[in-house]
Amino acid sequence: MKITFPRMGTSWIGLKALFEGLGHETVLPPPPSKHTLDLGTKYAPEFACLPFKVLLGSYLEALEMGADTIVSSGGVGPCRAGYYTQLQKRILREQLSYDVRVITFEPLNRNWRGTYLILKDLVEVGFGDFLGALWLTWQKLLALDALEKESHRIRPLERHIGTTSRVVKDAFADIDAAQSVDEVRARTAVRLEELRAIPQDLAREPLRVGVIGEIYVVLEPFVNQDVVETLGHMGVYVHRSIFLTDWTKDNAILDAFRIPGEMNIKRAAQPYLPEMVGGHGQNSIGETILYAKRGFDGVVQLAPFTCIPEIVAKSIIPKVSEDYNLPVLTLMLDEQTGKAGVSTRLEAFVDLLTMRRQRLRGETA
């Protein structure tokens, strides 16, 4: 099988290692671009959200590059994304006549047997090698998250704007090329050192901003107009609420054994939103509150335009923002979103936070 899979942030490095470890050739679509979006928008229903369009575009690019199988994930709950793979499959197979297999992983606890059947079909190596591939994938994902977190910490301090982004990009390529767990660990250590060695101005006190919202737009820089990097270059420390390894632990592994994850976030959201509204709606409320409690200066909410869970969260956030005295900027993203509009809002938000901090400090001094 020539397998392709959705791109979301750096996760492709882990997924590539996984499918290669299972004995397949992988077809990596190029990073999402205007071309990807043009393709996706052309064949997607107009009111589908941005992630749907970008993924569909990526699949089309990968199919043109020779992929014959798409592996994606399903989902549960009121968020439409759980059904997206089904719809994409029909668009690709029926409307565009691609002879493509689409394999969807549904949440484990609801579908142990289905998952077993998929794996039986997908794994072309022995059981030991299968476990080895899983382990290597997990180690790569951990390494990527560790490197990315460190880059978020260092970027607002760098003396020469852009250095951190360059170093971390090379580091990702290095992790991609690593062949064994030992190699992953060794390279991670070297690259972390390299990040820490970037000339920094330690006298700066960066504003601290939490980024919350729907997982795909939070993790994929192309669709969020590089929010994390842009803020970093403005001298802001960005704490991203979602990292793939944490998310996998809380939502895939614990959930498989019916143990609810992220209880602290859900408990925090309780007074405002006791319901699971699908997607990351409840998390967005809970995380905003946790950021307020941790003394962050502000929060940026990222949401695909028409995303129902995030719209629910957005309408509750003004109350949370008022109660906890924490500024929140919501950015609704779709294919019409221009980079200029996003950076104007981010700049204004950073101005707001800067003046607010000066005022708060002035009052306590």
Add this chain to the structure above:
Amino acid sequence: MKAYLGVDVGSVSTNFVLMDETGHVLESLYIRTMGQPIQAIQDGLKKLGQGLPPSLRILGAGTTGSARQLSGVIIGADIVKNEITAHAVAALHCIPDVQTVMEIGGQDSKLIVIRDGIVVDFAMNTVCSAGTGSFLDQQAGRLGIPIEEFGALALKSKHPVRIAGRCSVFAESDMIHKQQMGHSTSDIVAGLCDALVRNYLNNVGKGKSIAAPVIFQGGVAANLGIRNAFEKELQLPITVPEHFDVMGALGMAILAKEAVARSGKTSFRGFAASELEFTSTSFECSGCANRCEIVEIKQSKAILARWGDRCRKWQDATTSSEVVAG
């Protein structure tokens, strides 16, 4: 005499303000951008420079608006800021205890919430520009009313008709329908003002607390009909400042003064910048899959600035040969 220059280059208009050291506006200029920002900036500089006494010295300059980066390079700005901050600064300058700033320009509308002299929240229109200046212009043109008389006509209405203001295209169809039903032009115009105000408050103002003093600025603030509709809907008095149409530029003149006070010198090129030859070109970088569109600003042969690249390799290099694509 000494002054500070503020420039606001937006989608529809390019505005200039010359402010003296005490914060008074000496000169202001409002010209149409007509899709040619460099031309508009240079024309404006020329016009502004001609009427000034030779003894006048510009101590600092600042730019804002969607073309703030470009105009910053051309005039040699000491500070380049987003429109929201610029408008808030100007509003605070006019009304120090202002709590709400409503700004409606050519294609943008904003709401800025200020408490105790600092911005605490803001919103901009995102997916829709219904209700902004361009649409009003277009509808006034269609009805054959000069835009300057549009507001006064709305005030004559006794029974404004209800127009669907959710979307400018549908608003137009609805207006045509109401005309064909036989409603008077003044009732339709007043209905349109109400609809646009509703649309603004529902979109931009959603979830924001609007408290007095309220200041209304931007080109659309000239429209008495819209002003009146806002007061009716909000049940609050609304102040339109004297220089409502150039507030962004005024804000930048104020910020330029602050910036120069910090740095001690200005990088303003002088009014002679209107004579220099600036060219802007763009190309797609093929260095990686991002395919960024790079904009390059040149003054005769020298590269002044480049932007648009995510990796910043073009921004950092001043000559083409420093960048090896690939």
